[in-house]
Amino acid sequence: TGYFHTLRCEIETALDAASQFGTGCPERLREAVRYSLLAPGKRLRPVLTLAACGLFDADRSNAMPAACAVEMIHCYSLIHDDLPAMDNDDLRRGIPTCHKKFDEATAILAGDALLTGAFEMLDGRFCKELAAAAGACNLIGGQMDDIYSHKQKTGIGFLEHIHQRKTGALIRLALKLGGHIAGASDIHLDILDRYGQYFGLAFQITDDLLDVLGDESAAGKRLRKDAAAGKLTYPRLLGIDGAKKAAAQTIADAEKTLDGLDVRRQTQPLRLLYDLVHQLADRIY
């Protein structure tokens, strides 16, 4: 949609400015950070932040630092996850991963710089929440369990526990920060949070399906890696049809939570939240 495109353009501009850094930053480090951060991406998380802010008729530019911080955290996590010692990926967003384009030391430091930069960007009031969502009990813990998931007790409960932390927590926070900055009520924040839970789950199931069914050139990254690595995934536990059904149900659940938002219907931000979760279904059919 045009609104989605507008938000993405605003986000790209803000990320560009956020990654200039000052004179103390070595040129190679700046290049590596900007190479990864400004590579074409969906900007899903910052779009969610801005859309959530826009739902409540607030000036969405107030939420831009938070939107950038969330995207910087996401980007750092991709750079570190792609490292040889972790998922060992050589392609991301259609281009070589950071350590392939530069080198491992530079990629580690570029990830560190993005992680640290997110907290320089964000209003101090929200730093504890971002640190919690990105920390050992959420994003990092989820990634740790994901790496070792081939050795772990299998089961849908443990798989959900991984993704609630690895992708869910940051998606939920992205939405919540937007609502919070717009001054949303606790009831509205709770609806955003539940939407985020379903959204994150639907996102992960479709991502797992994409790894099995998708096209590498369209995805811009290597696929068929989960099975090779023996990773716990939804298709592995539920079968392809079962995973498709679970995705459809979760997408319906996400849509339903939005009905609870008594904001003016047909606003662009609200339509976008419906559209985004629908687009997940489009990826797998």
Added chain:
Amino acid sequence: TGYFHTLRCEIETALDAASQFGTGCPERLREAVRYSLLAPGKRLRPVLTLAACGLFDADRSNAMPAACAVEMIHCYSLIHDDLPAMDNDDLRRGIPTCHKKFDEATAILAGDALLTGAFEMLDGRFCKELAAAAGACNLIGGQMDDIYSHKQKTGIGFLEHIHQRKTGALIRLALKLGGHIAGASDIHLDILDRYGQYFGLAFQITDDLLDVLGDESAAGKRLRKDAAAGKLTYPRLLGIDGAKKAAAQTIADAEKTLDGLDVRRQTQPLRLLYDLVHQLADRIY
């Protein structure tokens, strides 16, 4: 001194509590974080924070979260710097480095968890300052330039530029946070900042000298690595005697700035600041 010992014990207790994490943290990740964070260390940075706070008759427990945050940043930077792709060290604080004891993926994530955890620990008011001191223009940028320093233009100016960012910025912030939390005046904060500048420089020169002259078992880490890696160091640029003279001068400069503190003389915190910079000299003679 007894006061130094007291502070260190308080810090160790607080670091132990700060690294328990919640139920979402995988056991192996928690173990790796605690292995590195709780290994015997001088606790120099958090001691500086508490001593700076204590200078102004404030309750130093108010500065403990900031002290822990600073030590967590320091510890993360050691874990990542020790990685094979960076300095490739296998010994730290007398025990195997994190990636040797666990594995590289775990060490990368343990570092990430400590970096993120520092911002969960710290009062939101100070997050921007910590992120700046630890970020691309300071700690990370200094490490980047240090790694590549064998390829860079040599010279004392560039060497100082590396260390002002790599070690200086966090040491200065450690002192400043302690003063700030105690409600110190701008004049006092400025004195702490200048002390921190000299302290950081003296620390680095003595560390470089230690790499040449020191005893590995006493240092608890591999030595003679700088020359092998072709790194830019003070002994390389100034010779051993020249570096010793520079250290002595910088230590004298650091002491002199403390004279500007019109706090009651002979307080334990003030004596500790004199002692700490003196102990640097003891390391090299």
